[in-house]
Amino acid sequence: MKLSDTIRIRLTGRGGQGIMLAGAILADAAMRDGRQVTETQEYGPEARLGATRADVILSDRPIAFPEVEQADILLCLSRGGWLKYGTQVASGALRLVDVTAVAREPGDPEVRSFPWRARARELGDEVVTNMMALGTLQAVTQVVSVKSLREVLQERIKPALVAANLAAFDEGVNLGRDELSAPGVATAGRDAGIRGGEIHD
Amino acid sequence: MALRMVMGNEAAVQGALAGGCDFYAGYPITPATEILEEMGRRLPPRGGVFLQMEDELAAMAAVVGAAWGGARAMTATSGPGFSLMQEHIGYAAITQTPCVVIDVQRGGPSTGLPTLPAQGDVMQARYGTHGDRPAIVLTASSVREAYTTTRKAFQLAERHRTPVVVLLDAVIAHMREPVELPPLPEPALNPWPGSSGTEPPFGAHPFTPFGGPSPIVVTGLSHGEDGWPRTGAGQATERMLKDAIAGIAEDPSLTQGVERYCMDDATVAVVAYGITARAAHAAVETLRAEGERAGLLKLDVLWPLPEAALLEAAExxxxxLVVEMNLGQLVMPVRAVVGGRTHVAHLGRADGLLLSPDVIARRLQALTASVRS
Incomplete structure (x- = not known):
């Protein structure tokens, strides 16, 4: 079933962390890069704090089935998301997680943890965690361009909050680049056909 | 026009506006709420009317009243609200009131699985109201189709003078895909063709809202073409209902509401609709790549059931293999239509999870093996 020209991305976290918005921005940016895209979402009946997910599929051909059954890339911001939606990943999937969701698991180089929430708080507001994580996802995977992501972010986010979110996004890109310079990462996600190790805007 | 990431619910709103909708009454409910929100944003600046009502009974009543006031009216809801609307959908049917109802299906019955998808309202959409009535039920399996189907629903409601149901599901409603939608027509007064005052207000005559040269009696009682109650015996109403049902059964835009994929040389085929048709499409792709002669009949119209296309496939x-996110609904009329001409199997689930391409492909292979043995 798996097609090399198709990349299946799952974003998960808890209600209120902006997973839906991050998914929508990622999908919109990929569309502007000229990819075929679908974005689906699921959330529980809770208004806040329940586990949520957004699935984004990128492909060079039309996408028949829009839901991710086995993700090539997982981005996870919460423990609840990790437990509920984090297990449906392909073998060799690249998993980018917040340190509070799951600590780096020794011997599992494809789980990469980042202090997104803590850094977002240091920048002034944890609400920008989602954009920071998107920045890291971009830097590590290159599945979407920085130009498109920044463009969509500026259009989709309230004007008063754009600067803070862009700053968080750039910080996320830096965190991703730092991680790339750590050993082992250049091969992470290789099975999914994702380029790692290249850094360019 | 430019390519844009659009959510299914938003596309449905744009389709409704393109179809002439200028009145919306509703009550919020997941997973249909974005339709209400978007209508609230878009209708008033266009000179339309948006009402958030106290519940779904009131919403559907407002829709019927608005149509008689001259509006192209619609509402949208999900399962629990759709149940509440049934009484007034029946009222719209007997009063031959053109209107559109979108039902974004979620897990049920009752409050059920409020945020998870299902396709369990297929029979309710057809038979939910008491009595016999003409019924048009359309569906969609992409964001683009959410637009085209809702637009078409308004045309069909006018042509057949009856409530038209658009059955979406939580996945299609909430998914985003890149689409290029035509610009909306300018908001314009969109009057119903006026009555000369000599044609009866009911029966096989164009819908004429209040305000024409003659007073109109609108009643849920059995009535004649003039609108006056005929409760001694119901032949007049029965004839109007039969005429309407026959008109719908003969409308080619409904009877041809099927999309065929890889059917030319198929030896087994999936029958599916909505999000399930997307999974079935992927399943057929996989089986074709493995050299199996599988095909897909994607239904865009559920009621009237596209019988000719099903019979042709059955021959x-x-x-x-009828695949649907319920425990066996559309499979029943499909079996009745096919009448033993071919084996009809069913694959369903109602736990809020999707039927995946792999599961469908495996079931199709099992069906192939069993019919060969």
Whole structure:
């Protein structure tokens, strides 16, 4: 079933962390890069704090089935998301997680943890965690361009909050680049056909 | 026009506006709420009317009243609200009131699985109201189709003077895909063709809202073409209902509401609709790549059931697999139509999870093996 020209991305976290918005921005940016895209979402009946997910599929051909059954890339911001939606990943999937969701698991180089929430708080507001994580996802995977992501972010986010979110996004890109310079990462996600190790805007 | 990431619910709103909708009354409910929100944003600046009502009974009543006031009216809801609307959908049917109802299906019955998808309202959409009535039920399996189907629903409601149901599901409603939608027509007064005052207000005559040269009696009682109650015996109403049902059954835009994929040489085929048709499409792709002669009949119209297309497929294939996110609804009329011409199997679930391409492909392979043995 798996097609090399198709990349299946799952974003998960808890209600209120902006997973839906991050998914929508990622999908919109990929569309502007000229990819075929679908974005689906699921959330529980809770208004806040329940586990949520957004699935984004990128492909060079039309996408028949829009839901991710086995993700090539997982981005996870919460423990609840990790437990509920984090297990449906392909073998060799690249998993980018917040340190509070799951600590780096020794011997599992494809789980990469980042202090997104803590850094977002240091920048002034944890609400920008989602954009920071998107920045890291971009830097590590290159599945979407920085130009498109920044463009969509500026259009989709309230004007008063754009600067803070862009700053968080750039910080996320830096965190991703730092991680790339750590050993082992250049091969992470290789099975999914994702380029790692290249850094360019 | 430019390519844009659009959510299914938003596309449905744009389709409704393109179809002439200028009145919306509703009550919020997941997973249909974005339709209400978007209508609230878009209708008033266009000179339309948006009402958030106290519940779904009131919403559907407002829709019927608005149509008689001259509006192209619609509402949208999900399962629990759709149940509440049934009484007034029946009222719209007997009063031959053109209107559109979108039902974004979620897990049920009752409050059920509020945020998870299902396709369990297929029979309710047809038979939910008491009595016999003409019924048009359309569906969509992409964001683009959410637009085209809702637009078409308004045309069909006018042509057949009856409530038209658009059955979406939580996945299609909430998914985003890149689409290019035509610009909306300018908001314009969109009057119903006026009555000369000599044609009866009911029966096989164009819908004429209040305000024409003659007073109109609108009643849920059995009535004649003039609108006056005929409760001694119901032949007048029965004839109007039969005429309406026949008109719908003969409308080619409904009877041809099927999309065929890889059917030319198929020996087994899936029958599916909505999000399930997307999974079935992927399943057929996989099986074709493995050299199996599988096909897909994607239904865009559920009621009236596209009988000719089903019969044609039944004559051709060794087996049909009806796949739907319920425990066996559309499979029943499909079996009735096919009448033993081919084997009809069913694959369903109602736990809020999707039927995946792999599961469908495996079931199709099993069907192929069983009909060959």
């Amino acid at each position: 051709q294939v060794d087996g049909l």
